[in-house]
Amino acid sequence: MSKAERREERLGFLFISPWLIGLVIFAVFPIAASLIISFMKWDIYQSPSWVGLDNFKHLFHDKLFYKSLRVTLVYSAFAIPLGLIFGLALSLMLNLNIRGINTYRTLFYLPSVISGVAIAMVWKWIFNSDYGLLNYLLSLIGIHGPKWLEDPNWILTTYIIMSLWSIGGSAIIFLGGLQNIPGHLYEAAKIDGARLLQRFSRITLPLLTPTLFFQLLMGIIGSFQVFTSAFIMNGRGGSSSGGGPNNEGLFYMLYLYQKAFKTFDMGYASAMAWVGGIISFILAIVVYKSQGKWVFYDAEDNNGKGKTA
Numbered sequence: 001m002s003k004a005e006r007r008e009e010r011l012g013f014l015f016i017s018p019w020l021i022g023l024v025i026f027a028v029f030p031i032a033a034s035l036i037i038s039f040m041k042w043d044i045y046q047s048p049s050w051v052g053l054d055n056f057k058h059l060f061h062d063k064l065f066y067k068s069l070r071v072t073l074v075y076s077a078f079a080i081p082l083g084l085i086f087g088l089a090l091s092l093m094l095n096l097n098i099r100g101i102n103t104y105r106t107l108f109y110l111p112s113v114i115s116g117v118a119i120a121m122v123w124k125w126i127f128n129s130d131y132g133l134l135n136y137l138l139s140l141i142g143i144h145g146p147k148w149l150e151d152p153n154w155i156l157t158t159y160i161i162m163s164l165w166s167i168g169g170s171a172i173i174f175l176g177g178l179q180n181i182p183g184h185l186y187e188a189a190k191i192d193g194a195r196l197l198q199r200f201s202r203i204t205l206p207l208l209t210p211t212l213f214f215q216l217l218m219g220i221i222g223s224f225q226v227f228t229s230a231f232i233m234n235g236r237g238g239s240s241s242g243g244g245p246n247n248e249g250l251f252y253m254l255y256l257y258q259k260a261f262k263t264f265d266m267g268y269a270s271a272m273a274w275v276g277g278i279i280s281f282i283l284a285i286v287v288y289k290s291q292g293k294w295v296f297y298d299a300e301d302n303n304g305k306g307k308t309a
Contacts, residue, residue, distance in 0.1 A: 087170030112169035
């Protein structure tokens with residue numbers, strides 16, 4: 001490189017150095033440290049001792065580990081599809097050309113930026129079986145509401161319903177995908193006599209599959225990070241592990257937190273973190289590899305990733 005090019009390179013690294021330093025301190029170092037700790041027995045108070053694979057062996061003999069994994073996977077199986085469906089439906093409404101539509105878009109997006117703790121406190125009151133808003137509204141139409149957070153048969157349903165609160169963020173992403181669809185495609189379809197449902201199934205949905213693919217990947221990753229709502233709404237009682245009655249609200253991250261900061265078994269918690277990360281990575285890879293069968297791209301050259309619409 002010439003002297004000017006080397007100077008430009010140094011300046012580039014200088015400008016991105018704050019980000020690089022932050023990446024090393026807050027991401028690379030904690031990840032490496034957790035991997036090392038996962039092979040150790042450490043309770044914070046005493047010096048760590050090397051135990052090899054004992055944490056991982058114990059992990060796969062822990063009934064609560066399997067319980068937390070089942071709760072998280074069942075939650076994901078319902079919350080992710082419902083979030084995609086309702087987010088897409090909301091985006092279709094927010095894409096209408098009506099007066100004040102920007103205000104509606106802002107209002108629906110706001111829940112996505114509100115503190116998770118505040119949202120959990122509000123929903124804890126809404127789902128309260130004695131004086132909660134939801135059971136009060138149900139009583140007005142003659143329905144006796146269940147004990148949402150006290151009945152093990154309803155706890156997971158409660159969290160799935162609560163997950164729909166933040167579909168505004170998903171809807172905004174879908175909205176971006178909708179507005180990138182060329183309008184002339186709809187005009188040509190109308191001329192050919194295509195009805196509304198046909199235009200949606202033949203134009204809108206196929207051209208939204210890249211957005212659906214992105215949202216699905218983010219949903220899988222996010223489902224293994226559910227913690228705040230479970231900790232606030234059931235994390236302080238209901239069972240020794242803080243997962244509510246019969247541990248039906250024991251999410252993976254909540255159990256990891258209990259192991260790390262309640263029993264101070266940092267090695268075991270680190271092993272859980274790595275196993276959970278590997279599971280979510282495998283699920284993401286499966287979805288990524290499947291995109292060739294259902295994701296449609298409008299570009300002529302998509303490098304073999306997905307189909308060309």
